[in-house]
Amino acid sequence: xxxxxxxxxxxxxxxxxxxxxxxxxxxxxxxxxxxxxxxxxxxxxxxxxxxxxxxxxxxxxxxxxxxxxxxxxxxxxxxxxxxxxxxxxxxxxxxxxxxxxxxxxxxxxxxxxxxxxxxxxxxxxxxxxxxxxxxxxxxxxxxxxxxxxxxxxxxxxxxxxxxxxxxxxxxxxxxxxxxxxxxxxxxxxxxxxxxxxxxxxxxxxxxxxxxxxxxxxxxxxxxxxxxxxxxxxxxxxxxxxxxxxxxxxxxxxxxxxxxxxxxxxxxxxxxxxxxxxxxxxxxxxxxxxxxxxxxxxxxxxxxxxxxxxxxxxxxxxxxxxxxxxxxxxxxxxxxxxxxxxxxxxxxx
Amino acid sequence: xxxxxxxxxxxxxxxxxxxxxxxxxxxxxxxxxxxxxxxxxxxxxxxxxxxxxxxxxxxxxxxxxxxxxxxxxxxxxxxxxxxxxxxxxxxxxxxxxxxxxxxxxxxxxxxxxxxxxxxxxxxxxxxxxxxxxxxxxxxxxxxxxxxxxxxxxxxxxxxxxxxxxxxxxxxxxxxxxxxxxxxxxxxxxxxxxxxxxxxxxxxxxxxxxxxxxxxxxxxxxxxxxxxxxxxxxxxxxxxxxxxxxxxxxxxxxxxxxxxxxxxxxxxxxxxxxxxx
Ligand SMILES: Nc1ncnc2c1ncn2[C@@H]1O[C@H](COP(=O)(O)OP(=O)(O)OP(=O)(O)O)[C@@H](O)[C@H]1O
Ligand SMILES: [Mg+2]
Numbered sequence: 346x347x348x349x350x351x352x353x354x355x356x357x358x359x360x361x362x363x364x365x366x367x368x369x370x371x372x373x374x375x376x377x378x379x380x381x382x383x384x385x386x387x388x389x390x391x392x393x394x395x396x397x398x399x400x401x402x403x404x405x406x407x408x409x410x411x412x413x414x415x416x417x418x419x420x421x422x423x424x425x426x427x428x429x430x431x432x433x434x435x436x437x438x439x440x441x442x443x444x445x446x447x448x449x450x451x452x453x454x455x456x457x458x459x460x461x462x463x464x465x466x467x468x469x470x471x472x473x474x475x476x477x478x479x480x481x482x483x484x485x486x487x488x489x490x491x492x493x494x495x496x497x498x499x500x501x502x503x504x505x506x507x508x509x510x511x512x513x514x515x516x517x518x519x520x521x522x523x524x525x526x527x528x529x530x531x532x533x534x535x536x537x538x539x540x541x542x543x544x545x546x547x548x549x550x551x552x553x554x555x556x557x558x559x560x561x562x563x564x565x566x567x568x569x570x571x572x573x574x575x576x577x578x579x580x581x582x583x584x585x586x587x588x589x590x591x592x593x594x595x596x597x598x599x600x601x602x603x604x605x606x607x608x609x610x611x612x613x614x615x616x617x618x619x620x621x622x623x624x625x626x627x628x629x630x631x632x633x634x635x636x637x638x639x640x641x642x643x644x645x646x647x648x649x650x651x652x653x654x655x656x657x658x659x660x661x662x663x664x665x666x667x668x669x670x671x672x673x674x675x676x677x678x679x680x681x682x683x684x685x686x687x688x689x690x691x692x693x
Numbered sequence: 694x695x696x697x698x699x700x701x702x703x704x705x706x707x708x709x710x711x712x713x714x715x716x717x718x719x720x721x722x723x724x725x726x727x728x729x730x731x732x733x734x735x736x737x738x739x740x741x742x743x744x745x746x747x748x749x750x751x752x753x754x755x756x757x758x759x760x761x762x763x764x765x766x767x768x769x770x771x772x773x774x775x776x777x778x779x780x781x782x783x784x785x786x787x788x789x790x791x792x793x794x795x796x797x798x799x800x801x802x803x804x805x806x807x808x809x810x811x812x813x814x815x816x817x818x819x820x821x822x823x824x825x826x827x828x829x830x831x832x833x834x835x836x837x838x839x840x841x842x843x844x845x846x847x848x849x850x851x852x853x854x855x856x857x858x859x860x861x862x863x864x865x866x867x868x869x870x871x872x873x874x875x876x877x878x879x880x881x882x883x884x885x886x887x888x889x890x891x892x893x894x895x896x897x898x899x900x901x902x903x904x905x906x907x908x909x910x911x912x913x914x915x916x917x918x919x920x921x922x923x924x925x926x927x928x929x930x931x932x933x934x935x936x937x938x939x940x941x942x943x944x945x946x947x948x949x950x951x952x953x954x955x956x957x958x959x960x961x962x963x964x965x966x967x968x969x
Contacts, residue, residue, distance in 0.1 A: 358816035361791040361829040362808075446783070570804065577799060579788075583779035586748045588852070589772030589800040634787025 372631040376644035383651040387424050426549035427650040429557045433610035435646020438621025440603040451622040452607045455512025458616035459519035460490030461608035466523050466541050470530045480556050480612040487608035543668030544617030553613050560609030568602040576636050618668040619675025620649050697724035698855045704754035707744040713752050714740045716912050727889040729899035732909035738892045739780050746777040746858050772800035776852040780860040784833045790844045791829040797851030819850035838865035859891040875902045900924050901945045908932045924948045
């Protein structure tokens with residue numbers, strides 16, 4: 346048989362594959378190091394810096410002479426909240442972007458975060474609910490919004506400009522609902538209102554962290570189980586189905602998981618602006634777009650929230666909630682993506 | 694050697710939403726042979742192939758694989774028996790050739806099984822057979838259309854199925870590479886007994902390479918059989934609405950179709966359809 350001529354010798358598949366894997370492992374390790382560094386920084390340096398030894402003794406529960414309160418009651422909940430919320434937003438956002446094959450189709454742009462946020466505010470202000478009940482309402486609303494947007498844009502499969510535009514419209518509507526509800530809640534101070542408008546981890550408490558951890562385990566697990574099938578859906582429905590992927594079931598599972606992650610995170614820290622949107626593309630750059638994009642996006646999300654919160658607290662002239670910082674980073678990136686999509690013929 | 698698989702349809706109707714594109718099709722794909730599906734644009738060739746591959750749900754009737762209704766079989770089990778190269782698959786951003794070809798191994802893995810040496814061998818074989826081993830580490834979006842097409846074919850080959858369904862495998866390929874791909878399919882067919890079903894636009898290549906020809910037209914199968922039986926001036930006229938002459942291909946000895954257009958057809962044009 347005559348082979349189609351290729352100048353280079355046959356590189357064994359294993360070799361080529363390992364190179365891709367190495368890059369992904371490098372990216373994940375780098376993100377991991379960043380996370381550890383940021384966590385250490387946030388735990389030890391705030392208004393004043395504590396020596397690492399004091400932080401460790403405080404964390405292990407031993408009396409560290411005053412460090413105990415600062416580390417365990419102030420900084421630790423805040424760090425944990427930033428970490429899990431960032432993971433949730435990163436994972437959920439990237440899941441949507443991969444599934445819909447469109448970086449603009451992240452939950453914070455197409456209105457899922459806004460829906461979860463508005464529902465959470467409604468649950469707190471009007472229904473006077475707390476804790477898990479708020480999260481449950483947020484998840485329900487998130488799923489409802491997802492269904493609504495899917496329906497309005499009759500989006501089967503890949504997301505066209507239509508889904509994005511419908512989502513942006515729905516998102517704007519829901520944001521005004523949130524604003525309206527906040528106006529009606531005079532008992533709240535400005536900081537609390539900011540949380541629901543842009544997202545904040547101010548005054549986070551451990552009890553608020555646990556539901557998000559649970560969501561991370563349940564919905565993150567569901568996403569992990571669907572990750573391989575999700576990856577194949579990127580080849581198009583036909584190719585994926587020919588490889589044995591049940592495309593509709595996969596889409597359903599991924600939507601459920603992503604909405605769950607985003608809604609739980611939103612009901613705890615508000616819709617931290619653009620973290621879901623930014624994490625996927627950054628992770629894709631770092632890993633080279635292979636299969637590791639989901640874990641990498643989760644870690645990127647955590648890095649963004651931790652770094653954004655730290656910058657908002659200590660590095661900027663005014664104290665700002667994390668959502669303002671991430672929003673300031675995300676907005677130019679959004680513009681860039683839209684411009685690029687336009688140049689490519691407007692198909693987004 | 695692969696198992697001879699029996700793929701046939703029973704009063705199959707296929708289409709989209711409310712629209713029925715193909716009605717009451719009964720056909721049997723000859724096991725261990727090469728079948729070509731031909732027909733005009735929008736005649737329903739891809740629809741037929743996708744329904745055969747269990748991607749489209751039939752509107753009526755059924756597709757039977759080894760006697761089992763294919764839509765009742767688990768999708769993973771079907772994917773281990775039958776591979777499909779879609780007409781327009783999507784190349785995800787930033788994926789390398791070896792990554793793409795490796796995706797073809799999916800049906801051979803469970804939820805928790807790991808990549809193994811057999812997978813590496815299958816991928817290497819597929820890359821070598823399609824002649825793109827040297828491109829293994831390149832990003833798919835940096836390849837030419839023809840190179841990309843061969844990468845997709847390699848992915849389907851890595852799936853190592855007994856049945857191979859290909860929707861226009863030769864699009865984007867230059868003449869030499871078209872022949873290479875078709876030769877490769879014959880190689881697979883001869884050496885491993887793979888049953889091949891492909892949609893081809895080039896009638897003459899279809900006739901030369903296929904053992905069995907299916908002509909699709911007007912929402913059904915116009916005729917099927919050996920290429921020599923199917924390729925007649927009358928068939929070409931009904932299926933494609935094209936006048937032609939049938940000659941003997943000096944290379945393969947099979948019939949070959951020479952089209953007659955409105956221009957550049959010499960004196961033949963006047964004979965067939967005298968000008969008013
Ligand atoms: N996803 C779809 N939804 C609705 N109608 C479709 C869809 N895909 C194809 N059709 C319609 O079904 C008919 C047959 O299409 P099909 O793709 O099977 O044609 P084909 O013979 O493969 O054509 P070509 O040679 O151009 O590939 C066409 O009229 C087409 O418009
Ligand atoms: Mg077609």
